[in-house]
Amino acid sequence: METVLSDSYCRLCADLKPVSVLTNMVINTEICREVKHKLTRLDLHVNFNTKLPKTVCSECINSLEHAYDFVKSIELAQEAFEDYDSSVFDDIKDEVSDDDSMDKSINDDLSIKTEDSIPNESEVDQELLVEYVPKSKAKEKNSKSKPEKRALQTKTTTLRKPVTSRQKNKPKISANVELDTWQDYNWLCAVCDKYFPSPSELRVHSMQFHYTCNAYRCFDCREPGMCMNSFVTHISRHRPVLTLMCYKCSQKFETVKELRAHKATHFDTKYICRGCNTTFPNEEELDDHMRTFYKDVEANASMVSENNSLTCVICRKSKKSRITLIQHLLIHTDRKRTHVCETCGNSFYHKIDLIQHQKIHIDERPYKCEICHYSFKMESNLKKHAINIHFRTKQITCKECGKRFRSAKDLAAHSAVHSDVKPYKCTFCEKDFRFNYLLQRHIRIHTGIKPYACAHCPLKFSNWPNFNKHSKTVHGVDNSKRKRTAKDLYALDPDTNEFIYPDQEKVNEWRKQILVDMGRGRPRKKL
Incomplete structure (x- = not known):
């Protein structure tokens, strides 16, 4: 599917x-x-x-x-020129010696028509349709009948003035695109030309990466805008169907008066930024916002550099990567978490995130490690496991004990051993723990939950280490499926309890595949 x-x-x-x-x-x-x-x-x-x-x-x-x-x-123009004899153009150059002869030659040999001027472009007044007739064929043309002359005059070459910069930068979209609501309109960033499905997403993007709240550019004529209200009016001139429609909720009205009254319901205070129509609880916060983010887009858009900081400019929260920052910025927009998990009720902005989440509710683990045979529900978890457990070398050393680790995250977790800080406290007996997994194991003593049941006797245990110790000492059965050696972590044979060493050639091919997939769209991890 x-x-x-x-x-x-x-x-x-x-x-x-x-x-x-x-x-x-x-x-x-x-x-x-x-x-x-x-x-x-x-x-x-x-x-x-x-x-x-x-x-x-x-x-x-x-x-x-x-x-x-x-x-x-x-190509067609060059082919047309190649069909002419070059001597024809040499004859014309020799005959045109002064202004009078040039005017006469043009009047004799060129048939000129004037078309209507191009609308909305004052710098392009007229188009000249020019038909070139070689001198050697002038008599032949004059001898033709009037209908034949009219037929020849229709074969003309259009000469235009150079395309303006405004025309060059215009998006290549069809002028016949029909929009039913504002939800179909693409909001274009005036700085980086990215477009967004809603004005709130464009506002948050431009504030975060360009330090401006009003980076609007018309998608039809590329005219920049500084004020949201006037920009919406400008868009309505291109798209008349949007004229009496609220740009926030796409609700349609019969008159402008009804539309204005409805728009007022979207603002809960009188402190409104005229650039992005964002409301603020007091005048101080509005003034701070205007000083920081309100800019003349037309004058400053080209000078605003992209912000590479991983701190949200709206709520000042810091993120670990640009991807997580972009996902976080969605909470400041009007976009809703419309993708809901039917099993647990969690909601997501993107359907791909819901699909990945739903995998945690199934028991199937299709992604298996080729080295230690540990299986995962999601491929991304398998790749992280392979990189962090098997492929990355231990380059980070603990300054306290000299133990080496593969990542800074592992070192940070280990560093808790050398400190007296115990942030995890039991709510039943107020006992403190360094690690959360130790706290969860301890809580089972109070709740009486014993998830590990012995297969050979009726005893049950609250944690796996005690369960496995009982199995080995009493029944002589080791329930371990993997064990770490000095070389690597390997799987154990359930029957003989011996190490299962993988095929090295197969592991090398799998390792290359893992590294290629992890490097897609981002810098390759250093091993």
Whole structure:
């Protein structure tokens, strides 16, 4: 059964985008062949049969089509020039000696038409349609009938003024895209050109990474905005269907007065940032926000550098990686945890997170370690186990006792042995413990829970060490499935209780696969 994700990466631009604007190149073979053909024509080669993302966004498909058409138009133009005899152009150059002769030559040999000016572009006033007629064929053309002359005049070459920078930067999207609600609109960041499904997600992104709360840019004309209300009005000019609709909840109204009254219900205080429409409990917090984040986007967007800090600028919490920071920022947006686990009720922002979570509720452990035969429910846990237990060398040394560890996390856990700090306290007897697992084991004494039952006698035990000690001393049975040696951690044969040494060649191949998968999309871990 195919897994449907809410967001995925575009293979061409490497941006995380909604699945609604993505096309799977493996499923849509016809589109894939067309994309590959156009990429090859541009001397680009992309293989969609690897483990990398297999989806391409509609923006990249449209941009590729424009680039392909541009290359083809150049080729056709050069072929047209090659059909002419170069001596024709030499004759024209010799005959045009002064301004009067040039004007006369143009009037005799060029048929000029004027088209309507391009709307919304004051710098491009007119288009000139010019038909070039070689002098050697002028008599032949004049001898033709009027209908034939009209037919020849339709074969013209369009001469345009150079494309402005505003036109070059315009997103390559179809002008016929129909939007039903504000939920379908893509909010474009004025600094990095990433787009988001809601204004709150764009606001949090721009505040965290660009230190501005009003980094708006129109998706249709690329006009930047400084004020949310005026920017929403500007968007409505491009998309009239959104004019009488609330941009926050997409509720539609009959009149502007009703819409304004409804918008007021979204604000619980009078202290509102005019840039992002965020409300604050008092004037001091609003002033602090305006001084820090409100900026003139058009003037400062190009000068704002991206923030690489892992501390949330809104609640000042620090995260360990950029991925966890981005996931944390969602709590400051309007996005809801719509993906709910039917077993335990936990909710998630992304469907992929729900799918990964649901694996903890099943007993199946399909991912098995090739060295110690320990199995896992999720592949990511197997990879972490392989790296931390088997493949990474012990390079970190404890300064107190000289014991070596594979990671700083292991060293930090070990360091508790050398301190008198015992942060875990029993709620029944107030006894303190250095580690949480020791506290959980101790609590079973108070609760009477004994999860380990002997298979050879009716005795039960509250912890595994006592259970296994009983089995070995009384029944001569060792329940250990793995044991650590000086070389590594290996599995034990349940019948003979001897070490099971794995095939080294098979382990080497598995090790390469683990390292390649762990390195995808991030720096490879140093061993």
